[in-house]
Amino acid sequence: MKKTLFALTLLASSYSQAITWEVYGPCDDKPVHHGKVEVDLNKSVGEISVAIFDANKIPYIGGPEGMNSIINTPTGLDSLEIVSNSEMRAYGWCYAINGSTPYKMPNVLNLKSQDDRLVWYYGYTTNKENVWQDDMCTPAFWVRSEQFCPKKK
Numbered sequence: 129m130k131k132t133l134f135a136l137t138l139l140a141s142s143y144s145q146a147i148t149w150e151v152y153g154p155c156d157d158k159p160v161h162h163g164k165v166e167v168d169l170n171k172s173v174g175e176i177s178v179a180i181f182d183a184n185k186i187p188y189i190g191g192p193e194g195m196n197s198i199i200n201t202p203t204g205l206d207s208l209e210i211v212s213n214s215e216m217r218a219y220g221w222c223y224a225i226n227g228s229t230p231y232k233m234p235n236v237l238n239l240k241s242q243d244d245r246l247v248w249y250y251g252y253t254t255n256k257e258n259v260w261q262d263d264m265c266t267p268a269f270w271v272r273s274e275q276f277c278p279k280k281k
Contacts, residue, residue: 174234
């Protein structure tokens, strides 16, 4: 009995020493991929992200410097949404650590703890009348654009 209790305690303590990671797409406020993994805190957020995506067979275009596409999201002109004659949204991938978006490239930032939470999410920024707005990295699932989220029939 003591061996079983020790083994369970060891397993629980080693499991809690792993970052939590999630990926949110453009259409749902629930993650499309998620997990926990122990990481090398000497590696950048970008290096850790690439390793997570590779290990979990999550399709992406990009690298440690940043992501152009995750889960086959559009890139280039296909990632722009024309809202009206004077407004558009430009979409791309953003990340947050422990609920805060750092606005630094992921290859220059490191996690601080195995208790950190790393989230990648599809976000947008708005351009109105040729002026970029203050909404950089707003989660795309907040608007659920029909361009990316076709209505179900």
